Amino acid sequence: AGADCVRELSKVRRLVGYMPDKFGSYDNMRVREYLDFFGAAFGIPRRERQKRVSEVLDLTNAVWMQDRYVESLSHxxxxRVGIARTLLHRPEVLILDEPANGLDPEARIEMRTILLRLAAEGRTLIVTSHILPELSRICDQVAIVAGGKLRAMGTLQEVTxxxxxxxxxxxQLLSGEGIQAAAARAxxxxxxxxxxxxxxxxxIIRCRTSAGDETLGELLRAMILAGDRVGQFREVAGDLEEAFVTAAREAEAERDAAGAAQVASKEVSK
Structure with a gap:
């Protein structure tokens, strides 16, 4: 966001909103009181604070729970209240740690809707999660970290x-007639x-392949020449979970190799 993290720390704090995976709430407060308290901690003036609290409650679809005690709320x-708190000072960058962790399917859909709405407003969202199918639905850039190293970064398709x-x-063929023969050609x-x-x-015929674009082009040409009625021929996004498992295995192999090298070094030194 154009600020030096060391020399302009206060500016960076205003630009960034962080939501930890643990809520860290004050259970004996009502939701509006809770948000007002944190608004005051951010140094937001009282009149402006009331406006901001109403704004974030509306943004997170939490207006209806504003008079309920925090301790009475489901996870x-x-x-949702945690995200509302994170938005109080109108940060441009949001860092969200496991926002969908422990949520039931309905709550997960609601969370996804909120995150997509925030992204549509032009905010940058950095989301950490082990719920990889959920990430693949909302992120346009993915980074996979395993063994303390950045293993891959880019679009979902690039990473996988x-x-x-x-x-x-x-x-996809226009009809199922001759689909087995078409699959054999593929x-x-x-x-x-x-x-x-x-x-x-x-x-639909699905092909998991390492073939390049030229080979795939030849395949499409061969199918059309053979009379296969091809309606769609497209590459789809890969499986993020499979990509993560691959990265984790690479990290494990590196640790094993490093351990073996260390043992060999000790034996030589003897």
Whole structure:
């Protein structure tokens, strides 16, 4: 945001909002009192504070709970209040630690809606989470850290391709007629290790392959020449969980190698 984190610490604090995974609430306060308290801690004047509290309650769809005691709220409700607290000083960058952790499916959908709304307003959201399918639905950039190292960063498609070295291509036919023969053609055109599956109900052939764009182009051409009625031929985003597991295994292999090297070094020194 154009501020030096060492020399301009107070400016950075105004620009950044942080929501920890633990709520850290004052249970004997009502929600509006709780937010007003933190607004005062941020140094927001009283009149402006009331306006800001109403603003963040509306933004997080929490107006209806403003007179309830914090201790009476469910975990999902408390998470919403936590985001409201984080937004009080109107930060440009939000750092959210496991915002969907422990939420039921309905509360998770509500949380996702709030985060997408904040992103649509032009705020930058940095979200840490182990609920990877949820991240893949809301993030346009992904970073995977394993073993203390940044293993991959980029779009979801870039990250999954970097770590898995394979891509997923979906070929949808206009009808299920001849789909098995079309799948056999796809298998033959791709490398032997390619994983080709068929969903007759969806009339879709899915290919997990390391083939390049040129090979895929040749596959499409061959299918059309063979008379396959191709409705869609597209690459879909990879599996973020699979990419993370790959990164974790790489980190584990590095630790094992480092441990073996250390043992060998000690034996040599003897």
């Amino acid at each position: 999902g409700m408390q998470q 391709r970097t770590l898995s070295q394979r891509r997923t291509v979906e070929i 298998k033959k055109a791709l490398e032997p290790e390619a994983d080709v599956t068929v969903s007759e109900a969806e009339t």
